[in-house]
Amino acid sequence: KAGVTQTPRYLIKTRGQQVTLSCSPISGHRSVSWYQQTPGQGLQFLFEYFSETQRNKGNFPGRFSGRQFSNSRSEMNVSTLELGDSALYLCASSLYQAGELFFGEGSRLTVL
């Protein structure tokens, strides 16, 4: 059974650009969450989607947005990138709204 797949795995952007990260959850999983991991702040919750609806949002500026498609795949977008957005972005999926989170390997974003 394939795990959570995130693309791209690595990317480099410059300040002011925008980036879109993609997440394919485990087949059959309908809940997708996104987290940001940095050495200074650790793992921080970004947002959660279930059946194409955002159920919860963390304390991040509006530059961070996401969406979920009807096939449960999810994307997150960061606009007007800042140096501090350099991080590992992790996607997690869950079979239902109240289930164990299965994490992908992450997309490592470097902002220059």
Add this chain to the structure above:
Amino acid sequence: QKEVEQDPGPLSVPEGAIVSLNCTYSNSAFQYFMWYRQYSRKGPELLMYTYSSGNKEDGRFTAQVDKSSKYISLFIRDSQPSDSATYLCAMALAQGAQKLVFGQGTRLTINP
């Protein structure tokens, strides 16, 4: 002050030793407590999941929760080099909540 505090280590112990990892938290509303293990360049994977105060054992791993002290622990018995990883505690307000609050993570090395 962070909601969840975890000593980042690093912690280095010989093979076979008992390892104790700890987290403290400030929000008494947390009800669900988890421990994740993260290998280098991988996403976190769930090790233990406990509700409220008490102990839970799974093989070589034991999780303890003391809500009165706002303190949780993970014990690893007969530690193995394959246990070398970063261990993250995480907490949630409600069952099945996808919004988890993580500790900073403790980097653990088991020396053969």
